[in-house]
Amino acid sequence: MIPRLKPTIGARELIASLRPPRRDDVERFEQSFAELMGQEYALAFPYGRTGLILLLEALGLKDKEIICPAYTCVVVPHAITYSGNKPVFIDCETDGFNMDLNSAEQTINEKTGAIIATSLFGYPVNLDQLDEIQKRHPHIFIIQDCAHSFATEWNGRPVQKEGIAALFGLNISKTLTSVFGGMITTDNEDVYKKLKIIRQQRLKRPGWGKGFRRLLYFLAVYPAFWEPVYGLINRLERLGVLNYFVKYYDDTIIDMPSDYLEGMCGLEARVGTANIGRYEAIITTRRAAAQYYFKCLIDKPDFKMAPKVDGATYSHFVVRVDDRERWLQLAIRKGIQLGWLIEYNLPEMEAYGDHKPDEFPMTADYARRTINLPVWGGKTLAQRIMRRI
Ligand SMILES: Cc1ncc(COP(=O)(O)O)c(C=O)c1O
Numbered sequence: 001m002i003p004r005l006k007p008t009i010g011a012r013e014l015i016a017s018l019r020p021p022r023r024d025d026v027e028r029f030e031q032s033f034a035e036l037m038g039q040e041y042a043l044a045f046p047y048g049r050t051g052l053i054l055l056l057e058a059l060g061l062k063d064k065e066i067i068c069p070a071y072t073c074v075v076v077p078h079a080i081t082y083s084g085n086k087p088v089f090i091d092c093e094t095d096g097f098n099m100d101l102n103s104a105e106q107t108i109n110e111k112t113g114a115i116i117a118t119s120l121f122g123y124p125v126n127l128d129q130l131d132e133i134q135k136r137h138p139h140i141f142i143i144q145d146c147a148h149s150f151a152t153e154w155n156g157r158p159v160q161k162e163g164i165a166a167l168f169g170l171n172i173s174k175t176l177t178s179v180f181g182g183m184i185t186t187d188n189e190d191v192y193k194k195l196k197i198i199r200q201q202r203l204k205r206p207g208w209g210k211g212f213r214r215l216l217y218f219l220a221v222y223p224a225f226w227e228p229v230y231g232l233i234n235r236l237e238r239l240g241v242l243n244y245f246v247k248y249y250d251d252t253i254i255d256m257p258s259d260y261l262e263g264m265c266g267l268e269a270r271v272g273t274a275n276i277g278r279y280e281a282i283i284t285t286r287r288a289a290a291q292y293y294f295k296c297l298i299d300k301p302d303f304k305m306a307p308k309v310d311g312a313t314y315s316h317f318v319v320r321v322d323d324r325e326r327w328l329q330l331a332i333r334k335g336i337q338l339g340w341l342i343e344y345n346l347p348e349m350e351a352y353g354d355h356k357p358d359e360f361p362m363t364a365d366y367a368r369r370t371i372n373l374p375v376w377g378g379k380t381l382a383q384r385i386m387r388r389i
Pocket residue numbers: 046047048049050072073075076118145147148168169170171181182
């Protein structure tokens with residue numbers, strides 16, 4: 001079974017995970033990460049969402065409205081809520097996955113504290129438009145959500161550098177991974193210092209138990225994505241047996257993982273540092289797969305694609321189909337897991353549900369119709385997949 005995602009990890013990450021710990025493992029990872037992103041500072045967190053909660057606190061935002069996409073990962077509004085603020089959802093633009101920035105600007109009022117600008121699936125957010133918004137509303141912070149946008153650029157400008165700070169997720173489904181983990185990057189010394197102090201106050205030091213749990217998880221992940229094994233994993237997943245590991249939200253609850261305030265452990269930092277060495281290759285591979293899909297699917301009316309954008313890096317290659325379930329089943333029969341990624345319309349979730357059903361039409365459409373073609377194996381994998389479906 002070809003998995004819909006697969007972390008790019010190998011012997012060097014395995015060796016890094018087993019190496020004796022050093023006291024400065026996390027610091028080294030932060031330095032390498034900041035350098036990679038071309039930023040002055042990086043601070044590591046147990047999850048990207050933890051970083052976002054504490055960043056909002058470091059920016060002094062409390063009881064504010066935080067503008068975020070209606071079509072994004074559920075953990076984003078959860079983190080906003082946990083920080084003592086209120087998420088304000090914005091529908092997607094009509095020809096792309098990202099938030100409609102015109103609607104976002106219309107929503108700004110004196111209670112607005114920040115905009116979470118997300119380059120979803122690695123499609124760059126329009127930085128020129130964001131610049132204009134920032135000029136007209138200087139009191140608002142722009143936070144780049146780069147969980148999907150490693151190396152993503154808008155007209156040659158790296159998205160992570162355009163705003164007060166950027167947020168990265170580093171779990172095994174992400175472009176770069178540190179097993180779990182997240183990172184906040186910034187060029188602003190004041191924000192860095194405040195966030196570092198808050199992190200020290202709010203996060204507890206990771207105990208040996210966390211390191212041990214992460215090691216077991218990593219050793220289990222390592223072979224799980226191997227194609228002969230993955231068929232079994234996929235069957236168990238469909239039976240619901242793996243829900244504990246793969247189901248990351250409940251429609252009715254705003255919550256966080258039990259260890260969201262336990263700092264990143266050394267093992268995660270060492271794996272992340274090792275994984276950074278593969279960065280260029282990972283991005284090139286994903287772009288090559290995406291180019292191939294674009295070429296093959298351009299004249300196939302069953303697959304509706306977002307327009308091609310220079311600077312996109314395709315954390316996922318996502319297309320819309322009319323009958324998603326039929327395509328998913330067909331692919332499974334051919335030994336391919338297509339899967340979906342964000343299959344919910346956040347404002348319609350019970351946890352946030354004070355919105356009208358037709359208020360976010362683009363998000364509703366994506367939530368119902370998107371499928372996700374694997375990009376982790378580059379053009380060769382894309383060719384295998386296109387030959388089968
Ligand atoms: C768009 C987006 N933002 C933020 C995050 C937060 O990452 P984490 O799972 O590390 O909290 C994710 C994670 O999946 C994401 O997809």
